[in-house]
Amino acid sequence: MIPAAAPRSVAIALLRFAIWIAPHDTHDWGHAMLNELNHVEGNWSALIWSLGGAGVLAKHAIVALILPGAHRRTVSSASELFDKEGPMRKPAFAVIASCVAASLLFFLAPVFRQAFRVSLAQWHSVFHVKQSFGYPSPDPELDALAKKAEHNQDAEALAYAAVRYPDAVQRAHLADEAVHLDPNLTWLYAVAGTAYLSPSEIDRRVSLLKQWDPENGLSHLFAAQKIGATATYSKGFPLGKLEQNPSWEKEMDAAFQSPKLDNYLDRQNQLDHRVLSRYRLDDPFQAASGEERYGFPNYGVWECSLYAQSLLESGQTLEAQGDRKSAFEKYSAVARFGQMMSIDSELTFFMSKPLKGAYSRLGALSQTEGNKAAAAFYGALADQVDKTAERERALLRSRFSGSEVSHWNAFLVRLSGLSILFCAALLLLCVLGVIVRNHSLRLRSLHPSRLTLALGFGAAVGSLLSSAVLFVSYWPYSELLQRFLSKGDDSGMSELSAFLRDAQHPIGSRFSLGTWVVSSSMTVFYFWFAITILCALALLIAVFRHFQTRQRAHLPA
């Protein structure tokens, strides 16, 4: 319940504050309204009285801001003390201080600090400060985590760092250390990849993977990829004739015959969640970097399609020879492997052509054997392949390119971050300029010029507005990250990933041939942005000139 006298207390406080921010020449009017409060009947009536009075004084304070000093008419006063125009610094200082304080208060919120770090990411690649999302370069935070994990002998944290480390040698070292500490993390060899490793090192890892998870076809794909790469580089046989290499064929056959195909991404997501929670890492770039992986050997996926095509061809040869049973087995192997690939990944479209071919051949064989139900079933599956592949393509496109909303939010985050930096620099320049000009650090001795005051005012208000925009734009992505960190729910991580990918580009640029270039579409934006700024400045000058040159009212004789 509100105390009866509370409205009157609020009324007094409100009017006192209004008097404080009001220009000097209106102080006695403010005191007049304040002192009349003692005679206003009723506490709520006193509050209404105070609101009206505070409004009048606030209006004068704003006018004093726009037209400070000699260009504003002094309100005549009965008291000689207030006859002279006082400096209009107080209201300006009050607004500037309030805006700066409110902007700084935003930094108390962890979400805002995170948002600000994200907004600074656009400069990382420009100044080569640290890792940028998706583009390997040294990352001090990851270094610190790896050192901490080595010190604590924390296998999971080592595994977390291993899959993210840009340097292949260091990555291999961390992965070995993690697996040594906890052999259950052998799957790490598959996720960390085999790029840049020596053939003997790849053989050792593949062998360990096969021992650890013998039913998984993934280790055979890595082995086949290594054989393909070695053969290509040694030019032992022409490129494109991999299917004639018995070792490669053996590994691919083993992969196609394997009862399962697990890319271990589920295990990795769970591990990421545990490590991020344990080390209280709230870097969204680190958390979302897992979204960039799909867990299959790059060339292995393409080679699967190659091998599947060769299986189909041999099946057709067998069919022509009348060996329908062997042909059926070949087609079935392709269909089964294609289904396994589509379960754990979004890569069916790599296999869509052989998979559709396998279903069609299986349907044709069933028709030949008079099994109409099976023929219809395979026919329906063949029809579904293209649709599934198209759906997956669209999903991948949206996953990597993001939605319009994430593009806009990333733009706002970058723009507001830039604006905060600009406003802070401008404010600092104004403060330094005033201090240098007045040779003093005492507030009372500081007499900023109208231009300095206007610039400081604009910078403070701009900083507050930019902070608010940054906070609001980033808030949904912070929620997505928190959902992942607290509950392990990674359903929003692809959206976060797309947002972060955009947020790291310097505003108005795109990544091309290893460097940032200004996008042609953004040139139009910059043109209109410059025009808008120039128009705003022209309008501001026109308003100032109007108030400076307008005809003064004459007092009656």
Add this chain to the structure above:
Amino acid sequence: MKTPRLSPQTLRVLERFVERPTAWRYGYELSRETGLKSGTLYPILMRLAKYSLLETKWVTTEDGVPPRHTYRLTPNGVELVRSTFANSRVSARSALKVRRPAFSGGKA
């Protein structure tokens, strides 16, 4: 001579002053008599004072209570108010004279 814009609210305030031209009036008293809120009344008072139509004075009414700001029309103010109200009466009468035939409903 430039004079402040005489809005209906300003006229209402001036009417109160012109009743007792020599008396000092309080802000809250004027607010109650005119029915104007402080946010409307004080800008009017400030504007009248700016054009020297109103003089102001601080008075102490009782011990322990802060002094009150009081207002009274200056001679210039009294003259302006009288001429304004006189003109408005003439205008009103002439308006009535002009309109009378129309109100009579007679044929032109």
